[in-house]
Amino acid sequence: MFDPSTVDLNILRRRAYNLRWANVPADVIPLTAADPDFPCAPEIADSICRFAKERYFCYCSPDGLPEFKESMARYYQAKRQIPASPDWIFPVDSAAFGIYLTCKAFLSPGDEAIIFDPVDFLFRYAVEAADADAVTFPIPPGSAGIDEERLEGLITRKTRMICLCNPLNPTGKVFNKEELLFIGRLACKYKLIVLSDEIWSDIVYSPNIYTSIASLSREIRDRTVTITGFSKSYGFGRSAHRFGHGFQ
């Protein structure tokens, strides 16, 4: 499936917007916006075809299709060791929108949220959309460990949230269990929310072992909003329109 011969540039030049093939001149290779060039799995395409052939496109349940929520709860239990129940699942139309909604829900004007540096632009964008301040925590290159003392030193009376991006876009760092425990315990100690963006968590190479921060303890889980999506590992997700409209 991940064979370059499956990449159809003629289709991508017509459909891949958001600074990608449809937006750049023919002699430019876009190395931005992580929307895979590979086609999605045939099973996904077949399922969409089956759905379309039933020819009913009804209003959806406002809090998400029950069977989808059940399936996601099973995913979190089996793959991430988070004892999730379908009631805990809140489907939205992209990870980007999940980050935005979480910041809107938990941050008030004047609050502070700690974001990594470097990290995907979505974090600062969402924090600032809630009129809160993004406080940056430098992450060393590669897999080097975080400076725990410095992280705790950033917490003030205004801090409400730690935004975790694990694996970290753009450095690729996969946070180990000890680092996650430290972040989780800080959140419990200072009563902070952890926003854990795990959209890259299916793409992890050995010797790294992926751990979801919400799997570490009940106390940490109760303070964590875990966000994931299908746009990376399944090549199936849409969010770019949000930057044109919903995020204004």
Ligand SMILES: Cc1ncc(COP(=O)(O)O)c(C=O)c1O
């Ligand atoms: C770390 C991270 N979070 C969230 C997103 C947004 O994902 P989606 O397009 O599914 O909203 C991206 C997209 O590249 C990302 O790299």
